[in-house]
Amino acid sequence: MPNPSPLVLLVLLGCAPAPGAAPAPGAPPSSTGAAARIALTQPLPPMNGAHLAVTVIEVRYAPGQSSAPHRHPCAVTGYVLEGAYRTSSGTEQERVYRAGESFYEAPNSVHRVSANASADAPAAFVAHFVCDHEAPLTVPEAGEHAR
Numbered sequence: 029m030p031n032p033s034p035l036v037l038l039v040l041l042g043c044a045p046a047p048g049a050a051p052a053p054g055a056p057p058s059s060t061g062a063a064a065r066i067a068l069t070q071p072l073p074p075m076n077g078a079h080l081a082v083t084v085i086e087v088r089y090a091p092g093q094s095s096a097p098h099r100h101p102c103a104v105t106g107y108v109l110e111g112a113y114r115t116s117s118g119t120e121q122e123r124v125y126r127a128g129e130s131f132y133e134a135p136n137s138v139h140r141v142s143a144n145a146s147a148d149a150p151a152a153f154v155a156h157f158v159c160d161h162e163a164p165l166t167v168p169e170a171g172e173h174a175r
């Protein structure tokens with residue numbers, strides 16, 4: 029499966045919660061002083077469960093960089109690591125997400141806008157693709173070419 033630029037596969041071994049974050053409801057107490065917070069809760073579409081897999085991708089955009097319109101065959105949740113990420117998919121209005129914010133994209137919704145919101149600073153986010161079938165992670169919209 030080709031890996032379209034600027035996507036880079038990232039394996040997460042763990043993540044640190046935001047400093048001073050409120051504990052997540054029901055989170056177990058930590059002897060290390062670590063805290064956890066819920067960044068996003070989103071129901072997923074029905075899946076058959078026979079071939080469930082998650083793929084985690086780190087996406088980095090240079091200042092002013094964007095991607096051509098595309099879609100993702102699987103449900104996607106994202107967490108912005110740095111900068112400001114401008115996006116619009118499906119019927120959602122265009123929105124800018126900043127570091128520490130999370131987003132959701134429904135399977136097969138057209139991703140009309142996917143861009144760094146800044147012309148001066150880089151942007152990065154982690155995208156989690158939850159799939160129950162074999163498929164490319166990104167499919168160019170008709171007439172477009174994957175970047």
